[in-house]
Amino acid sequence: MNIDATIEFIAALFMLAGSIMALISALGIIRLPDVFTRSHAGTKSSTLAVLLTLVGAFIYFASNQGFYSVRLLLGIAFVFLTAPVAGHVITRAAYRANVKMADTTVEDELKDVMDQVREEAEKERSETGEVIIEEEKKSDEEHSS
Amino acid sequence: MVQGMLTVALTFYGISICISVFRIIIGPSLPDRIVALDMIGVMLVSSIAIISVMLTTTAFLEVILILAILAFISTIAFSKYIERGVILEYRRDD
Numbered sequence: 732m733n734i735d736a737t738i739e740f741i742a743a744l745f746m747l748a749g750s751i752m753a754l755i756s757a758l759g760i761i762r763l764p765d766v767f768t769r770s771h772a773g774t775k776s777s778t779l780a781v782l783l784t785l786v787g788a789f790i791y792f793a794s795n796q797g798f799y800s801v802r803l804l805l806g807i808a809f810v811f812l813t814a815p816v817a818g819h820v821i822t823r824a825a826y827r828a829n830v831k832m833a834d835t836t837v838e839d840e841l842k843d844v845m846d847q848v849r850e851e852a853e854k855e856r857s858e859t860g861e862v863i864i865e866e867e868k869k870s871d872e873e874h875s876s
Numbered sequence: 877m878v879q880g881m882l883t884v885a886l887t888f889y890g891i892s893i894c895i896s897v898f899r900i901i902i903g904p905s906l907p908d909r910i911v912a913l914d915m916i917g918v919m920l921v922s923s924i925a926i927i928s929v930m931l932t933t934t935a936f937l938e939v940i941l942i943l944a945i946l947a948f949i950s951t952i953a954f955s956k957y958i959e960r961g962v963i964l965e966y967r968r969d970d
Contacts, residue, residue, distance in 0.1 A: 746926055761899055773911040781921055827958075
């Protein structure tokens with residue numbers, strides 16, 4: 732087994748490990764109970780999967796064709812930067828839209844702070860005389876959850 | 877050997893995408909579906925990388941970057957829609 736074949740084998744091994752991580756991540760996204768735990772499965776492990784796969788492709792092209800692809804490196808950097816941001820933003824939107832948590836949830840530390848902030852905002856609005864249409868807000872929340 | 881491993885990896889990605897599609901269909905809330913859509917975008921990126929290795933061509937590598945950017949932007953737009961009900965805001969916070 733010469734050196735090129737060994738490096739190709741290592742690259743294929745990286746890709747196989749990435750696909751196994753993707754399978755585990757898909758298992759998490761179908762089995763976990765609510766959207767917050769599902770975003771944990773869908774963000775972190777699938778990021779690892781795509782990183783392993785792209786590193787494998789980079790190694791393969793570097794050894795097989797002598798082609799050091801800048802696009803693959805850019806793709807790795809971009810996925811590594813944006814996947815956590817996307818996961819955070821979608822989880823925050825889910826929390827703000829009052830998506831129901833799983834029944835096994837033991838603690839929601841943010842709830843008290845959110846209630847306090849909402850009360851203060853309502854007090855300020857009633858002082859300045861701004862009219863709040865509560866009914867419309869509630870129907871929106873029910874619609875989105 | 878290497879081709880077989882790549883085929884197995886591509887099959888695993890296909891199974892994962894099918895499971896995510898199932899979650900999109902049954903998902904109880906809109907954020908569930910968007911998490912699964914984001915995952916499908918990320919997995920399409922890696923399956924395109926595997927396909928370009930199988931065909932030993934570098935022509936598909938632009939697709940990886942553009943698909944990653946599209947998946948990110950669509951996730952951000954969807955979450956903004958869930959949070960505020962609109963995607964483009966014309967009213968300023970004064």
